Amino acid sequence: MAQEDLFKKLVSHCKEYGFVFPSSEIYDGLAAVYDYGQNGVELKNNIKKYWWDSMVLLHENIVGLDSSIFMHPTIWKASGHIDAFNDPLIDNKDSKKRYRADVLVEDQIAKYDDKINKEVAKAAKKFGDAFDEKKFRATNPRILEHISKRDALHECYKKAMNDNDLNELRQIIIDEGIVCPISGTKNWTDVRQFNLMFSTEMGSTSEGSMKVYLRPETAQGIFVNFLNVQKTGRMKIPFGIAQIGKAFRNEIVARQFIFRMREFEQMEMQFFVRPGTEMEWFKKWKENRMRWHQNLGFGADCYRFHDHEKLAHYANAATDIEYLMPFGFKEVEGIHSRTDFDLSQHEKFSGKSIKYFDAELNKSYTPYDIETSIGVDRMFLSVICAAYHEEILENGETRVVMKFPPALAPVKLAVLPLVKKDGLPEKACEIIDDLKFHFHCQYEEKDSIGKRYRRQDAIGTPYCVTVDHDTLKDNTVTLRDRDTMKQERVAIDKLNDIIAERVSITSLLKKL
Ligand code: ATP
Numbered sequence: 001m002a003q004e005d006l007f008k009k010l011v012s013h014c015k016e017y018g019f020v021f022p023s024s025e026i027y028d029g030l031a032a033v034y035d036y037g038q039n040g041v042e043l044k045n046n047i048k049k050y051w052w053d054s055m056v057l058l059h060e061n062i063v064g065l066d067s068s069i070f071m072h073p074t075i076w077k078a079s080g081h082i083d084a085f086n087d088p089l090i091d092n093k094d095s096k097k098r099y100r101a102d103v104l105v106e107d108q109i110a111k112y113d114d115k116i117n118k119e120v121a122k123a124a125k126k127f128g129d130a131f132d133e134k135k136f137r138a139t140n141p142r143i144l145e146h147i148s149k150r151d152a153l154h155e156c157y158k159k160a161m162n163d164n165d166l167n168e169l170r171q172i173i174i175d176e177g178i179v180c181p182i183s184g185t186k187n188w189t190d191v192r193q194f195n196l197m198f199s200t201e202m203g204s205t206s207e208g209s210m211k212v213y214l215r216p217e218t219a220q221g222i223f224v225n226f227l228n229v230q231k232t233g234r235m236k237i238p239f240g241i242a243q244i245g246k247a248f249r250n251e252i253v254a255r256q257f258i259f260r261m262r263e264f265e266q267m268e269m270q271f272f273v274r275p276g277t278e279m280e281w282f283k284k285w286k287e288n289r290m291r292w293h294q295n296l297g298f299g300a301d302c303y304r305f306h307d308h309e310k311l312a313h314y315a316n317a318a319t320d321i322e323y324l325m326p327f328g329f330k331e332v333e334g335i336h337s338r339t340d341f342d343l344s345q346h347e348k349f350s351g352k353s354i355k356y357f358d359a360e361l362n363k364s365y366t367p368y369d370i371e372t373s374i375g376v377d378r379m380f381l382s383v384i385c386a387a388y389h390e391e392i393l394e395n396g397e398t399r400v401v402m403k404f405p406p407a408l409a410p411v412k413l414a415v416l417p418l419v420k421k422d423g424l425p426e427k428a429c430e431i432i433d434d435l436k437f438h439f440h441c442q443y444e445e446k447d448s449i450g451k452r453y454r455r456q457d458a459i460g461t462p463y464c465v466t467v468d469h470d471t472l473k474d475n476t477v478t479l480r481d482r483d484t485m486k487q488e489r490v491a492i493d494k495l496n497d498i499i500a501e502r503v504s505i506t507s508l509l510k511k512l
Helices: 003-016 038-057 074-078 101-130 133-139 141-162 166-175 219-224 226-232 278-294 341-350 376-387 424-435 449-459 469-474 492-503 505-510
Strands: 020-022 034-036 062-065 086-091 098-100 192-195 199-202 210-213 239-248 263-273 303-307 317-325 328-339 356-358 363-365 368-375 388-392 398-402 413-417 441-443 463-467 476-481 487-491
Touching: 003 020, 003 376, 003 388, 034 038, 038 062, 038 239, 038 263, 038 278, 038 376, 038 505, 074 219, 074 341, 086 101, 086 166, 098 101, 101 133, 101 141, 101 166, 133 141, 141 166, 219 226, 219 239, 219 263, 219 341, 219 368, 226 239, 263 278, 263 376, 278 303, 278 317, 278 328, 278 368, 303 328, 317 376, 328 341, 328 376, 341 368, 368 376, 376 388, 398 449, 413 424, 413 449, 413 492, 424 441, 424 463, 424 469, 424 492, 449 463, 463 492, 469 476, 476 492, 487 492, 492 505
Parallel strands: 062 239, 413 441, 413 463
Antiparallel strands: 020 034, 086 098, 086 192, 199 210, 239 263, 263 368, 303 317, 317 328, 328 368, 356 363, 388 398, 463 476, 476 487
8 A cells, every 4th residue: 555545544544533633623623733532542641651651660760740831931041942943934935835944955855865766776676686786876877966966965955054044045945946846836935934932921911921932842841840859859860850741833834644733742851960971871761762662562673763963052962763654764752962951051041050969979060961752642643553454354354453552552442242132231331340440441332243343443452352141151251352353262250360461551561
């Protein structure tokens, strides 16, 4: 299936089965804002729990925090967001469509890479086993021409971005002949910087009100609480503070469903270390976070690191963990070595000392910080992409099954009475009443058993139990496994033992 078609199917599956709805849909929606439905919220909560427990439960030196969305506006001056949290935007005068100028150029660079890869694939097919790819890449004139154009473009782009040269960025777009995909023209406006922070007014009267921002990242809430947590928790370096919360960015171009939203959720952990040890910790957290992703069992090939060439003003090392979405490898998580930038800035702007006294070294210093920052929604999207399967059954029918890791599945067990009479529904409810304290169960009595199985497959329920007439006699039920579709007869009082361990977050955490 073409990847584009797959993605369209995923989006409609998410809507049809109560995972994700467009926000304000009855008013025709609100761009890049989404709501999570009855199954989506369960999946999202399970993802958050997997992350939270892996940080806070498994590390005695990591504690949690829940800071507010509104913060003192000077925080955003200190962090650099008021001055530098910008994206370069450009409009096409004919289509009136708005684009991120840097993305237009990056897409153009990717086109050269595509051309190179296509030439290589064509030659590999032509020459078969005798094909020497390295030699071909180093000598083929067409490839060399593409590489040289690509590299030249990359150099100019890097320089324009580093120098913040918006005129040059526009010139690159013109010189490369980049056209608007809607109008097909090169009728571009100037490039302007656009600040991504949403602002609002706080206070009851307009004279007395203060401009405040909706936080564009959760991290600053951690930095400004550094001393509160360190002192009240008597935390010793190295230690971390973890937080899950909403963040808001007025993204210029919102696309790809929940990949780029204007309101989204982040799971961030700031790990404070001794100056000079940050690279060692950066490496450790890179490995730790990749392990966390791969532990879900979607296959190591779906992930890669993307080390940053251009570092943000606060970082001395940065990498992204990318996941292979249907639209290519995309960032799901960022890991940054943020130096002492944030704590020092808040010290400067607040006038309060934010130092740590290291008793072992007998000296005070501003700790360095390693950040791991992952978007809940992007993680959600990667899980949905990995889980979606279409399978042809023996009878020729197709089943859509969401193969979620059981610990993340929204519903763990569906209990289905074979018929709606003869005391079977009551027996089914009895089973749920017993198991509902341990995991999320669902009761379903409408339609044939086959149809009910299909519906549970579509929301990724790992187990279904069918209650039939024999159940009333011998207290056994049929337990069906989502992935193998195998059915076995088990005693009702064994259900908890069989299912609970396999569907618990603990079982995932133990594999880490
Ligand atoms: P991008 O380059 O894609 O804009 P970023 O590098 O600005 O992302 P960070 O500031 O590092 O992102 O934020 C950390 C994480 O927050 C990202 O890895 C991503 O998962 C998530 N995130 C950032 N912006 C958005 C958004 N607009 N919608 C959904 N998730 C987002």
